Amino acid sequence: MRPFLFLAFATLATAQNRPGINYDEAKVGNHPLPPLLIAKDGSKVETSEQWTSKRHPEILQLFRDHVFGHTPAMPDDVKMEVTGTNTDALGGLATRKFVHISLAKHPQWAGMDVMIYIPNGLAKPAPVFCGLSFGGNHAVSKETDIPLSTRWMRESKEKNIVDHRATEATRGTESSRWPLEMIVKAGFAVATAYYGDIEPDHAEGWKDGLRAALSLDGPNTAWKANDWGAIGAWSWGISRILDYCETDKAIDAKHAAVIGHSRLGKTSLWAGAQDERFGLVISNNSGEGGAALSRRDYGETTKVITKAFPHWFCATYANYADAPNANPIDQHMLIALMAPRAAYIASAQEDNWADQKGEFLSGLHASDVYALFGKTGVGVKDWPAVNTPVGDSIGYHMRTGKHDVTDYDWEQYLKFAARHFGR
Numbered sequence: 001m002r003p004f005l006f007l008a009f010a011t012l013a014t015a016q017n018r019p020g021i022n023y024d025e026a027k028v029g030n031h032p033l034p035p036l037l038i039a040k041d042g043s044k045v046e047t048s049e050q051w052t053s054k055r056h057p058e059i060l061q062l063f064r065d066h067v068f069g070h071t072p073a074m075p076d077d078v079k080m081e082v083t084g085t086n087t088d089a090l091g092g093l094a095t096r097k098f099v100h101i102s103l104a105k106h107p108q109w110a111g112m113d114v115m116i117y118i119p120n121g122l123a124k125p126a127p128v129f130c131g132l133s134f135g136g137n138h139a140v141s142k143e144t145d146i147p148l149s150t151r152w153m154r155e156s157k158e159k160n161i162v163d164h165r166a167t168e169a170t171r172g173t174e175s176s177r178w179p180l181e182m183i184v185k186a187g188f189a190v191a192t193a194y195y196g197d198i199e200p201d202h203a204e205g206w207k208d209g210l211r212a213a214l215s216l217d218g219p220n221t222a223w224k225a226n227d228w229g230a231i232g233a234w235s236w237g238i239s240r241i242l243d244y245c246e247t248d249k250a251i252d253a254k255h256a257a258v259i260g261h262s263r264l265g266k267t268s269l270w271a272g273a274q275d276e277r278f279g280l281v282i283s284n285n286s287g288e289g290g291a292a293l294s295r296r297d298y299g300e301t302t303k304v305i306t307k308a309f310p311h312w313f314c315a316t317y318a319n320y321a322d323a324p325n326a327n328p329i330d331q332h333m334l335i336a337l338m339a340p341r342a343a344y345i346a347s348a349q350e351d352n353w354a355d356q357k358g359e360f361l362s363g364l365h366a367s368d369v370y371a372l373f374g375k376t377g378v379g380v381k382d383w384p385a386v387n388t389p390v391g392d393s394i395g396y397h398m399r400t401g402k403h404d405v406t407d408y409d410w411e412q413y414l415k416f417a418a419r420h421f422g423r
């Protein structure tokens with residue numbers, strides 16, 4: 001075999017068929033899901049009031065105890081400083097602001113640098129999309145005057161990350177996932193920060209991040225089984241972005257969406273579950289630990305994810321590595337926590353690692369809770385064909401292509417947000 005062909009084959013083989021991973025729908029198993037609408041005391045949940053006062057808090061607590069861990073009490077020293085404003089960004093389309101968010105009494109945490117684009121010339125304050133990036137603000141935007149992130153990043157020759165730091169060559173490299181002009185032209189603001197500002201994404205990363213700073217013992221902390229993991233910390237950061245938005249007169253923070261891709265899609269769901277100020281919660285290809293049902297043995301499993309990324313979750317989650325069915329929750333319950341707010345789940349056709357059908361089924365099952373509020377969730381019973389968006393209060397689509405965020409995805413989110421935010 002010529003080396004080129006062999007390489008191409010090997011890449012495909014890893015992406016599609018990691019050894020020991022099931023991709024056969026006939027073998028996913030048929031495990032009953034934990035009931036959404038039966039409370040812990042065995043009573044039926046039949047009204048929106050019963051959901052809100054009883055079942056919703058129970059399920060939120062289950063996710064804290066078994067998956068993401070507990071978010072500590074809000075510190076009283078959050079500091080937000082606007083460090084730069086440019087009213088002529090994106091060729092005059094937007095005003096760009098930088099905001100440094102830190103904790104005045106916890107200087108061990110270097111804080112986070114939020115970048116915000118607000119459309120110019122709107123008659124009213126702009127609704128906003130909040131979300132974290134993988135590569136930093138300078139990677140999200142193509143504008144060349146954006147400060148290069150100086151924080152830890154995963155080493156990658158291919159991505160021009162050298163000595164764990166971004167280089168000039170990384171400018172704009174995440175811009176296809178953040179179509180800023182499209183978002184701003186649709187009348188939305190967008191507020192983002194580098195996820196590694198909050199916590200570097202590796203097993204020991206918490207020692208240099210928010211979690212150590214907020215812990216009494218700092219980097220010597222011995223975590224308890226249900227203490228928060230990195231996803232908890234990243235979600236906390238997204239809520240602080242929204243805190244800033246609430247103070248900015250040009251932003252309509254009453255109409256805020258949270259968005260994230262992949263591990264940051266899991267983060268977006270956990271942020272949206274905990275912070276009800278987000279009226280729309282978007283999961284883009286979030287997969288295992290995100291929107292995908294974990295009882296389905298298809299693509300990534302609880303076992304694989306807790307072994308590869310133990311720091312994302314609370315320690316208890318790993319107890320379900322060999323027994324996802326013993327977990328008192330499954331991911332349809334995470335989507336249900338958004339009800340009656342709007343939610344959107346997106347899959348990609350080539351992203352079977354994320355179990356696209358399992359992502360859809362979470363939305364389908366969560367729809368039962370929307371019904372209590374007189375709302376329609378995904379509004380269909382069958383997994384829709386590719387490039388066929390569906391949904392009322394829960395949007396869903398599976399687009400052609402790979403694990404990524406594309407213009408197609410954003411077109412759907414912008415339409416959905418406009419509908420739900422009454423624009």
Ligand code: GCU
Pocket residue numbers: 261262263264285286287288300305308353
């Ligand atoms: C890995 C991981 C996924 C995650 C993804 C990402 O593939 O197994 O769970 O969603 O990384 O964040 O890109």
